[in-house]
Amino acid sequence: MSETIQILQQNLGQALWETAEMVLISGIIGVVLGTLFGIFLYYFSNPLFSYKPWVNATVGFIVNAIRSFPFLILMVVLIPLARVLAGDPYTPMGGTVSLSIAAIPFYARLAEGSFTDVDQGVVEAACATGASFGLIFRQVLFPEALPSLIRGFVLTLISLLGYSAMVGTIGAGGVGNLAIQFGYNRYETGVLIVVIVILVVIVQVVQWLGDKLASHFTRA
Amino acid sequence: MSQIEINDVSVVFKDHAQAIKAVSNVSLSIEKAEVFGIVGLSGAGKSTLVRTINGLQKPTSGHVIVDGVNITQASKKRLAQARQKMGFIFQNFNLVANRTIAQNIAFALTAGGYPKEKQADRINELLGLVGLADRLDNYPGQLSGGQKQRVGIARALANDPDILLCDEATSALDTETAEEIVEILKDINERLHITIVFITHQLEVAKRLFDRVAVMEDGKVVEQTTAYDLFADPQSAMSQRLVGRFLDTEVPDEVRFKLRKTPGQLLSLRYRGEDSLDPIITKIATETGVDVNILQGRIEYIQSRAIGVLAVFVTGEDSAVQQAITQFKAQVDYVRAVTL
Secondary structure: OHHHHHHHHHHHHHHHHHHHHHHHHHHHHHHHHHHHHHHHHHHOOOOOOOOOHHHHHHHHHHHHHHHHOOHHHHHHHOHHHHHHHHOOOOOHHHHHHHHHHHHHHHHHHHHHHHHHOOOHHHHHHHHHOOOOHHHHHHHHHHHHHHHHHHHHHHHHHHHHHHHHHHHHHHHHOOHHHHHHHHHHOOOOHHHHHHHHHHHHHHHHHHHHHHHHHHHHOOOO | OOOEEEEEEEEEEEEOOEEEEEEEEEEEEEOOOOEEEEEOOOOOOHHHHHHHHOOOOOOOEEEEEEOOEEOOOOOHHHHHHHHHOEEEEOOOOOOOOOOOHHHHHHHHHHHOOOOHHHHHHHHHHHHHHOOOHHHOOOOHHHOOHHHHHHHHHHHHHOOOOOEEEEEOOOOOOOHHHHHHHHHHHHHHHHHHOOEEEEEEOOHHHHHHHOOEEEEEEOOEEEEEEEHHHHHHOOOOHHHHHHHHHHHOOOOOHHHHHHHHOOOEEEEEEEEEOOOOOHHHHHHHHHHHOOEEEEEEEEEEEEOOEEEEEEEEEEEOOHHHHHHHHHHHHHHOOEEEEEOO
């Protein structure tokens, strides 16, 4: 018991920090680039803007291809890229590379769905004013899709939290690594339980915050 | 040249296996400052046709010219400019739910390049015009249907358009609210001389608002006439159907049942003008020896001109009744024998 506490005291703080680093950085990269891809997919699939099925199909294919990789495989395949971008692939920053690459297409599909769900009539009304796409995006598509984009972000963060445990196993650190190294390999069940409880709490809090935020931006 | 010229426009939707011709070789000329209506049943292609006017729908063939600009072939920039001069009002209002009323209108103003610092005044002016000056900071969800449509009108008027396109603008509203919206549009047309193209299946609106009207059926324009003539003397089968339902005499089943036992013919009559038909009825009755009972009668006003609607039951000997019907047909604008 005292050993469990000792392990946690020595490692938990840093592990949490590493997890936060990996999940938040890749989450933000995923949301920013994913939104761009999402809006790109939407733009070329809506007859009101530019209906080009082949553009949508091509980008859609790439997005699907990345998404069809099991994350464990994607992570291994991306080790060379992580080395180029982050120097050492076996660090939290190295792990962030593969997490980001996974997060971008994941969020791209969610964002595309959020934009597609915006009432086509409202978009039509916006087009009828002669507004540019940029203006329509900022003042119509984005505010209307925002609650759904936030829910997608929460979903992405929670998925990334799970994936971050996997990058932990190849040495990128984080709470996943802590649970495997001590909890599993060294039979420290106490550490395992504490980590699981912490993860459950984090997921609940993130979901709760996301729902709050989403409903804050819903005025209908 | 007319303000809006629709030249031989067709719109075909390809849906996997089959092609659906939503609009079929339609040509229309709409003049400046008139209220032009397009009526027809749902699915007749009205909404698709009106969207070709501001390029929300690209015609498969044919072209549309608005104020000399070929909308069908216009560049993106030219089309945006043309759209700023065409307001569009929708059946379901289509306001941005997560933005305030003021922001919804500001969007249209920004789209039209209206200076930022003058927008607040303009928004107040527009909302004043539709009687919603105090709802600036409300969200659309806090307004009733009629109020949302007023915002829709204010948004459509934001950039001083020359044309207002209305797609079933009153169809989602109750009768009273629909009348209010019609009055606002009528007022706008009269005061600002904005051309209005109004699509509806509601003949009540046609009666109150339209100057001229086109009737659509299966993507084709089957009749084009003045609003008054549409009601007084519908030519096509579709117009007769639409107007018939609106202007027809409705004889209650109880009366029909009684009449069924009496030999004779029930006639539905329509005639122009406010004069009474009494002299004609008396004359026909005397000449042919039939009895003519007036079951129902009313006068409808369209563009301030009257149309009389009557239901009469003609009884007597068969040959006399036939003779009376022939005489009615010769002397009254519209006669329909109603089977009981």
